[in-house]
Amino acid sequence: MSDKKDYRLQTRLIHGQFRSKKWDYNHQVVPPMSQSATFRLEGASRGATGFFRFACDRINPDREVPIYIYDRLDEPTRGMLEENLAEAEGAEACVCFATGMAAISAALGVLCQAGDEIVAHRVLYGCTYSLMQNWLPRMGIKTTFVDFNDPDAVKRAITPKTRVLYAESPVNPNLELVDLERVRALLGDAEDRPQLVVDNTFATPWGQRPMSLGADVVVHSLTKGLGGFGTDMGGAVLTREPLRNLLLMYRKDFGGALSAKAAWTFLVHGLPTLATRMSTAQKTAGVVAEWLQAHPRVKRVSWPGLASFPQRALAEKQLRTPSGEFAPGTMIYFEIDDPEGDGERGGRMMDWIAQSAYSITLAVSLGQVKTLIEHPYSMTHSALSDEDKRKGGLHPGGIRLSIGLEDPADLIADLEAALAHA
Ligand SMILES: Cc1ncc(COP(=O)(O)O)c(C=O)c1O
Secondary structure, eight states: OOGGGGGGGGHHHHTTTSTTTTTSSSTTTSSSOOOBBBBBOSEEEEEEEEHHTTTTTTTTTTTTOOOBTTTTTTOHHHHHHHHHHHHHHOOOOEEEESSSSHHHHHHHHHOOOTOOOEHHHHHHOOHHHHHHIIIIGTTTTTTEEEEEOOOOHHHHOOOOOOOEEEESSSOTTTOOOOOOHHHHHTTTTTOOOOEEEEEEEEEETHHHHHHGOOOOOEEEETTTTOOSSSOOEEEEEEOOOOHHHHHHHHHHOOOBBOOOOHHHHIIIIIIIHHHHHHHHHHHHHHHHHHHHHHHTTTEEEOTTSSSTTTTTTHHHHOOOOOTTTTTSSSEEEEEEEOOSSSSSSHHHHHHHHHHHSEEEEEEEOOSSSSSSOTEEEETTTTTSSSHHHHHHHHHTTTTEEEOOOSSSHHHHHHHHHHHHEE
């Protein structure tokens, strides 16, 4: 077989490793779904070798057959997904978890301990913010929130105790970008420097590979664009080889492993259709963003492909498919004209969509084949304080749209009617 590295990501996402030692029969075209909490051991020595090997060394995946012991440690379907996700993200290692939040908790859990500090961008997905604000302090880990687009503020926030710099880019929900190479440059090259952790959920590896821009660790909610169909929850941590074993040990002891059934849907449906789904939805996002921008009831539209996008040059640098095309993505954030400033108009628009729209669904989550709309101020980002919301540019009139695979004309017709009811 010719070298799979010569093939484009769109093709590699469909065929993955092609042959995997994680499964014995090489003749199935679709990888089978494993459903076994525990594995029969043909003797105590096999069990002992399995436990000895687990999270201790790395077997050569092309030559050696793994010894499976118990699902929470390792299992074949999830293992195949991990191989393919690592390939897509350009990472040496991938460890999958039950949800995106479990993956984020694990990434921070292996990098930080009591007394350490995190510096995070001031706008984050609400539950990530809540994890840092409400739970990590109970374990003695403090987070300082700053504007990552102000390098002096980031430098001032870093102390000798800082172990992690954490950001989403594009940021949920307002699509602001963080200049990852600039932030990475602030960290220097000392062996014990803080690690840059980036949530790449919005862009997916099809639209951006943060490790090539300096990130040490990438986290994903697989529930979103990577999963694509909204049927299962999952999360992934991608990184360099030395962290793999720590992440496996963390998953073994804290739990939160991705189920084989969910892994199978990401492996068989999500990854192989990623490039096609993303490029189609992205084209539609462009049409919808341009239309919204011209609408008199819309004050501001944020989509990285618009000429008016304030960080357009950075967008063109960071948001690229593996073949080099500009990938502004499938998410739109827009503000409706809300002179009262109380979010009432957004609420009316949302209610109309919930009751009367056919092509747009009022629901949180994103990255699915169905177009979803939500109100971050009162929903996904309600955990942020009013002050953090204001400083981060989140307004009561802000609306987040996750574009799916519907015909753009239908989405526009429903949006037009909804805006007329705002
Ligand atoms: C950017 C981002 N990261 C992480 C998560 C958490 O993922 P999950 O819901 O799979 O735990 C979400 C969920 O909305 C998200 O939007």
